[in-house]
Amino acid sequence: MVHGAPTNYHSGPLRLFEWTACLGDDQGASGVTDDEQRAVEHLAEALADAAPGSSGSVHRAHYAGGGVGYRHGHQVAQAEVTADGVTWT
Numbered sequence: 001m002v003h004g005a006p007t008n009y010h011s012g013p014l015r016l017f018e019w020t021a022c023l024g025d026d027q028g029a030s031g032v033t034d035d036e037q038r039a040v041e042h043l044a045e046a047l048a049d050a051a052p053g054s055s056g057s058v059h060r061a062h063y064a065g066g067g068v069g070y071r072h073g074h075q076v077a078q079a080e081v082t083a084d085g086v087t088w089t
Helices: 036-047
Strands: 016-024 027-033 055-063 070-082 085-088
Touching: 016 036, 016 070, 027 036, 036 055, 036 070
Parallel strands: none
Antiparallel strands: 016 027, 016 055, 055 070, 070 085
């Protein structure tokens, strides 16, 4: 079976987005997706019920291989939980 290239491939390296949420008390959540909006949505879900002071970010990423895993690239979103809710920058 032959599969086509992912829709965001465009003859270059696969575009990946890593999201990370720091939720306090050594708790957190993270993930990798090939869709920037989906990464932002996952981060928003992780921070939705989080305590003030929690934060998170979404970065472009690429898989470095060789046991290194994913490497961060440019930050595309950042969020912090305050008493008033989630603030995005």
